[in-house]
Amino acid sequence: MLEYLGKELALRFRIGGVEIALNLVVAAVAAGVSVGLVLLALWLRRGLRRDPDTPLSRRATVLAVTVDLFQNQLLGGISPRLARQLLPLVVTLFFYVLLCNWANILPIPYIVSPTQDLNVPLGMALMVYGLTHYYGIRTKGVVRHLKGYLEPFPFLLPLNIVGDFGRTLSHGFRLFGNILGGVLLTTVVAGRFAPIVVPAALNIWFGLAMGTIQALVFTLLTVAYIQVTAD
C-alpha cells in the first residue's frame, strides 16, 4: 500500500561511508513540474502583443490578472522597490509549490508530490534563507545587516541565530508535514477502508484545497521573512 509513496524507486550510492538515497520519482516529478511551468510561461508570453494599443489577448489577460493579484495581495504591504524585485520569485515559487502539491492527485501509480519528500521543501526553505541574507545585504549593506542580529539587545544574539535556524526548519517542515499527512491519510483510507468515493473527496480537500493553502502560506512566509530582513 505504502509503496505508492515512491520510497521503493530510490537510487542508492555511497560517498565516503555515507549512504545517499536519491529518490528518482521525486526528482523526475519535480523536474517535470519545472519543465511544465517553463512551457506554460513561454506559451503565455506568446500571447503578448508588441503594440500596447491593441486589445489584450486572452493569455495576456491571464498574465495581467495574475501579476495584479500577486502585487496587491501578497506584496501589498512592502515597499514598491522591493516588491518589484520579489515579484518574479514569488510568482514562480507559488506556482511551483502549487503544482508540486497537486501532482499527487493524478491517478497514476508512483507519481507522488515532490513536496512530500522532505528534501524538496527543506531545499526551498534553505533557498529562501539564503535569499533573506542576499536581499538584506543588498538593501542595507553588510554591516547594518549583521547589526540586525544584535537587536533589540546585544545579549539576544544567540537567540536570534537559533531563531533563524528554527524559522527555516519550520518553513520546510510545515509544507512537508501538511502534504505528507494528507497523502498518508488518503492512501490509508483508500487502501484499507473505503476504496471508491471517499478517496476522491479526501483528494479534493487534502490535494486541491490544502495544496493551494499551503502553497499560499509558503509564499506568504517567504515574503514575510525577506521583508523582515530587507525592508
Add this chain to the structure above:
Amino acid sequence: MDPQAIVEAAKYLAAGICMGIGAIGPGVGEGIIGAHALDAMARQPEMANTLLRTMVIADAIAETTGIYSLVVAIVLIFVV
C-alpha cells in the same frame, strides 16, 4: 513477553499520544486567531483582505508545533 512486541505496541501508543496531545495547542491557538480575526473583520469590513492574509500567516505559525508532532508520529510509526 517478547521485547519486540512491547516496542511495537509502545510505538503505536506513543504516536497516538503524541498526535493527540500535540493537536491541542494548535487547535486552541487557531481558534483564538480565527475568533479575533472575525471580530476585526466585523468591525472593519474594508480591512478584510489584509486581515485574511495576516490571519493565514498566523494560522500557519500556530500550526507549526502540530506539524512537528505529526512528523514525530510519522517517524515513530514508519521509521522506528
